[in-house]
Amino acid sequence: MYTVNAPPERVAAALPTDERWMTLALDLAARGLGRTTPNPPVGCVIVQEDEAVGLGFHPRAGEPHAEVFALRGAGAGAHGATAYVTLEPCHHHGRTPPCTDALITSGVRRVVVAALDPNPRVAGCGVQALRDAGIDVTVGVLEIQATRQQVGFRSLIVRGRPWVVAKYAMTLDGKVAAHDEGNGAVSGEAARARAMTWRDTLDAVAVGSGTLHSDDPALTTRGLSGGRDARTVVFDRRAQSSLQARAWRPGSVLVTAPDAATLAFEAASITVVRAETPQSALTQLGRLDISSLLLEGGPGLLSAFLDASLVDEVRVFIAPKLLGRGLSPLTLPARRMHEAQELRDVTVETLGPDVLVTGLLGDIPCL
Ligand SMILES: NC(=O)c1ccc[n+]([C@@H]2O[C@H](COP(=O)([O-])OP(=O)(O)OC[C@H]3O[C@@H](n4cnc5c(N)ncnc54)[C@H](OP(=O)(O)O)[C@@H]3O)[C@@H](O)[C@H]2O)c1
Incomplete structure (x- = not known):
């Protein structure tokens, strides 16, 4: 067949x-x-x-x-x-x-x-x-x-955790969201279509509780012919996210603090992972057979993973827009220029009006 x-x-x-x-x-x-x-x-x-x-x-x-x-x-x-x-x-x-x-x-x-x-x-x-x-x-x-x-499979076998891809879209003046509520999309149609293919081909898609609350993203592959929806993972230490949020679906995972009250999530058939650190969360997601994880933001979650050196690959859309006051994509500790983390195997591609920059931070897990 x-x-x-x-x-x-x-x-x-x-x-x-x-x-x-x-x-x-x-x-x-x-x-x-x-x-x-x-x-x-x-x-x-x-x-x-x-x-x-x-x-x-x-x-x-x-x-x-x-x-x-x-x-x-x-x-x-x-x-x-x-x-x-x-x-x-x-x-x-x-x-x-x-x-x-x-x-x-x-x-x-x-x-x-x-x-x-x-x-x-x-x-x-x-x-x-x-x-x-x-x-x-x-x-x-x-x-x-x-x-x-085969990077997800290799990551699971060699490191016991998923390959982690951090993705965000920012304006030319480095903002991922406007300063007020009611965010429109940063990037254009072609960029969003490309991101859909990533949701289709990676095992799981993750957001932080801030993004779930402010954007209520569906995290689906809607509009992609033959697409399948990845498992969703929500990082919410206090387990206070709304169960009505669109991201929840069969197979969804809540990553929360060890002592959080999660009965309502369990009653809704959401798998609960209790982790003190992003590293522990990844190990437990690996045990759930999640071999690749697309971190879709926001800045709080991405920064925590980058700070812990747990991001293997970065994919960033840059939109030719100037937003002024707004939210920065990352809040990382200050470094000198020679201490900056440099991506390897960098690619640059134009998608409609936007530019996609990708690169590796982690090593491809091999023998
Ligand atoms: N342009 C883009 O690509 C893009 C993408 C996504 C979001 N956004 C924008 O980003 C904004 C939301 O950003 P945000 O930073 O407030 O939200 P976020 O990164 O989605 O969520 C941050 C929250 O995640 C929770 N969390 C759970 N585990 C964590 C961990 N290990 N480390 C850090 N945080 C953890 C924390 O809340 P608890 O302490 O309560 O757990 C934290 O406050 C929205 O305006 C949204 O529109 C933009």
Whole structure:
């Protein structure tokens, strides 16, 4: 059912062969983003004589893995073919049988793997099993792109907590909200549409009690075709947020102080996490299988996470507007210029009238 028939010409022809097919495998894997946790998003392409004969991706935990769908699509065409897979094939019995067995039985001649499994107990075993069966295995093709795509899965396995993305939109004079109540959107349509795709592909979306109270955000992917709504997480130490707020839905989590009174939230089927610190909150969110968390503000919450060095990635929209008096996006302790935190792998993109700046603060969790 999930075997896809995307035409192979989607791949940029100019790339060397292995990278070209792995690009397609990564595109396929992206279709599972936000849906596979605690499993990783994985894509697979079976190539016979420079033609894709089987395509697959892992749609969600409990469903077959990408390799199985791709091999099903390829049928007898897999014999002597090359399999491109974005993560090392599993070699253990989980909820589904080992993919290494399926690949060996299919008769593929060569397997190209983007990245090894980050689980120390698994890493390398899948590749070894394939080599032991006489299959030629290449590892590391588009590894950086693959590990970026699998960053939530890797964070959960290696650090036991979600990958944290801080997002906000500010004016050219550095304000995220006007000084009075009744905030309109800071950024334009294209920027907001992009943010919807993040809500669709990350496991959970978080706001602080201040934002819940002032904006009552729905935190949905409304308007995004095929979008799914992430779990919502509200940070509210006193547990005094309104239960009528639009952010609450099945699967929502309240992060609150250890001694807060939470009976009403529990009665409303909201999962309660009790944490003294943002670090403890993240560990407990990891135990709830939240592998990636989009912090949507506001300044109080973002500053607390940045101050504790718990933000892995930053995505900021800058709108060409001057607001004057208003709320700053962050309240961080003063630093000298040479002490400023610098983002790595910075990207800058124009979205309608707005500019999107992204970059990394944390390291991609690897072995
Ligand atoms: N432009 C944008 O991108 C954007 C995005 C979001 C919000 N905003 C604006 O931001 C404003 C609200 O900002 P805000 O700073 O008042 O609200 P906030 O950051 O949403 O919430 C701050 C509150 O979160 C609670 N909290 C729970 N755990 C916390 C922790 N570990 N560290 C810090 N705070 C924690 C605290 O209240 P307790 O002590 O009661 O728990 C704190 O007062 C609104 O005007 C909104 O429009 C703008």
